[in-house]
Amino acid sequence: MKDIVRGWRHIPQRYNLIGTKCTRCGEIYFPKRVMCPECRRKGQLENIKFSGKGKIHTYSIIHTPTEEFKSLSPYTVAIIELEEGAKITSQIVDCQKNDIQIGDDVELVFRKIKEEGDEGVISYGYKFKLKK
Numbered sequence: 001m002k003d004i005v006r007g008w009r010h011i012p013q014r015y016n017l018i019g020t021k022c023t024r025c026g027e028i029y030f031p032k033r034v035m036c037p038e039c040r041r042k043g044q045l046e047n048i049k050f051s052g053k054g055k056i057h058t059y060s061i062i063h064t065p066t067e068e069f070k071s072l073s074p075y076t077v078a079i080i081e082l083e084e085g086a087k088i089t090s091q092i093v094d095c096q097k098n099d100i101q102i103g104d105d106v107e108l109v110f111r112k113i114k115e116e117g118d119e120g121v122i123s124y125g126y127k128f129k130l131k132k
Contacts, residue, residue: 017052017108017126019086020045030086052108053131054082061097068114076100080128094129105131 019030022043027036030050036043059078062069069075076092078100092100093111106128113123 017050021048
């Protein structure tokens with residue numbers, strides 16, 4: 001039950017890709033921050049909703065995953081540089097692993113992340129696919 005409550009609290013970030021922007025120095029962060037690492041206490045943060053578009057900065061193909069992701073293996077995880085400048089880590093889906101290249105344009109999609117426990121609670125979240 002504790003995990004379900006925690007999951008509900010994080011729904012806005014999970015389904016909207018929300019980060020923060022410091023209005024003092026202009027730095028953009030994902031996930032959201034409560035304090036700007038550059039300005040420290042002098043910074044003023046505001047929420048920013050990302051467009052969900054970006055480019056693959058680098059990637060890796062996972063052949064030996066943890067137990068909960070074995071059914072997905074092999075799968076690709078990439079660092080995505082969003083149009084707004086923040087970098088995030090995400091799985092790349094809906095393509096063959098050989099189709100992925102550094103610099104490829106990608107776009108946000110929502111997919112099943114995992115299924116938990118005997119009740120089958122399904123967690124959804126962001127992933128990215130190649131932009132056509």
